[in-house]
Amino acid sequence: MKTRDFSTPGARRKIVVIAVAAVLVLVLAGVGVYGLIIGPREPDGASPVQPPTGGPTASTAPAPNPTPSLSSIAASRDPEAFARAVSQALFTWDTAAGLVPLDYTSVILEVGDPTGEEQAGLASDVAAYLPTREAWLQLREYATAQSLTIEDAYVPEAWAEAQAQSSGQLAAGTTAITIEGTRHRTGIWNGTPVDSEHAVSFTVFLVCPPSYDTCHLLRLSELDNPLR
Numbered sequence: 444m445k446t447r448d449f450s451t452p453g454a455r456r457k458i459v460v461i462a463v464a465a466v467l468v469l470v471l472a473g474v475g476v477y478g479l480i481i482g483p484r485e486p487d488g489a490s491p492v493q494p495p496t497g498g499p500t501a502s503t504a505p506a507p508n509p510t511p512s513l514s515s516i517a518a519s520r521d522p523e524a525f526a527r528a529v530s531q532a533l534f535t536w537d538t539a540a541g542l543v544p545l546d547y548t549s550v551i552l553e554v555g556d557p558t559g560e561e562q563a564g565l566a567s568d569v570a571a572y573l574p575t576r577e578a579w580l581q582l583r584e585y586a587t588a589q590s591l592t593i594e595d596a597y598v599p600e601a602w603a604e605a606q607a608q609s610s611g612q613l614a615a616g617t618t619a620i621t622i623e624g625t626r627h628r629t630g631i632w633n634g635t636p637v638d639s640e641h642a643v644s645f646t647v648f649l650v651c652p653p654s655y656d657t658c659h660l661l662r663l664s665e666l667d668n669p670l671r
Contacts, residue, residue, distance in 0.1 A: 511541045516554045518657040523596050525658035526620035526647040529554065533572055533663075534591035534626060534643075538583040544573040555660050556650075568663040585630040591643070593624040599646065599670035616651040617661075621669045646670045 516532050519525040529551065536547050548569050555565045574582060602619045622645055629638045646664035651657070664670065 513542070513546060513550050515550060518554075520652050520657055522598075522616075522618050522649060522651050522658060523620055525554075525649060525651065525660075526622060527593055527596055529647055529649075529660055530593060530596075530622045530624070530645075531591055533569065534589060536573070537588040538579055539586045539588065544570075544576060544579055547573060551660065554658075557655065557659055561661050565660060565662055572663070572666060582630070585632060587628060587630040589629075590627045591624050592627065593622060595623040596620055601670040605670075614650055614654040616654045616658075617649070618651065619646050619648050619670055621646045621671070623669075643667060644669045 513532075516525075516528050519528065532547070532550055536542075536544075548566065551569050552562060552566060555562050573579075597620070599619060599621045605619070606613055622643075624643055626641045626643045627638065628641075629636065631637070643666060645666050646669040648661040648663070649658050650661055651659075
């Protein structure tokens, strides 16, 4: 049997597209279409401090606060480890950190499909998991923060069916990892700390070596509608 050559960019691009198309037809029919708010970042309402011009007191002006930043998702060749890292980045945010939903989205898109074919779909998937900009501003009033505790991560049984129906067209290293865990939210209500917990589950679709040197995120299932 002739071995397929996945080494060229063109071949990899074609295979990733075929892989994602096959998976989406089989297991992502329930994913809704959501818009990603990508407008220019609005000012936070505070004017920057301008130091006085001239004179010996100019050097004593307070330095502006550094712009907050988020850590990148660590590269990994292990599908489960990568899916766990993506999940933590997806669910961990803090409205009081001076960031907006697009900042968190950007971190996830950095590890998306390297061909770019699935970036629009992935952006739509991620937007469905994050608060809208309007909701974010409301949550900020209560200093709401969110985190995720992962309790299980596994290749779902339904993935075998997806592979079988793909007729061998899935790129080597393409897989699905279903995540089960608990979403935690904390905040301040009328001056009192409050918190809540909610069970969540979803599936991460990714492609890993040998097709690429490290794993890349393709798509996400609808929240609480994972492959089993």
